[in-house]
Amino acid sequence: MEDWTSPIYAFFHPVPIIGNHAGRPYHEFRCFAKSCNKTVRRYLDKKDATSTSNMHKHAKVCWGIETVKAAMETPNAKESGCARGSL
Ligand SMILES: [Zn+2]
Numbered sequence: 001m002e003d004w005t006s007p008i009y010a011f012f013h014p015v016p017i018i019g020n021h022a023g024r025p026y027h028e029f030r031c032f033a034k035s036c037n038k039t040v041r042r043y044l045d046k047k048d049a050t051s052t053s054n055m056h057k058h059a060k061v062c063w064g065i066e067t068v069k070a071a072m073e074t075p076n077a078k079e080s081g082c083a084r085g086s087l
Helices: 007-011 053-063 065-073 077-085
Strands: 017-021 024-030 039-043
Touching (some): 007 053
Antiparallel strands (some): 024 039
């Protein structure tokens, strides 16, 4: 399976729309910002199917470079949340 742990996914709705364009399957991620309905498609048949560069590109425009940078520098938000909960 793909690597879904990148912090970049926090900027998009967790469940992508699964679609197909001319026989090419893709996942379409909707931006999580309330005023933004932008969707970013990620084709699954490309060599860089796990690349999130399009998502990074939009997130930086929409949320700001510093916000995205800060999120990416958090090693694993999910993991740290669990650790705190167990204390
Ligand atoms: Zn957006």
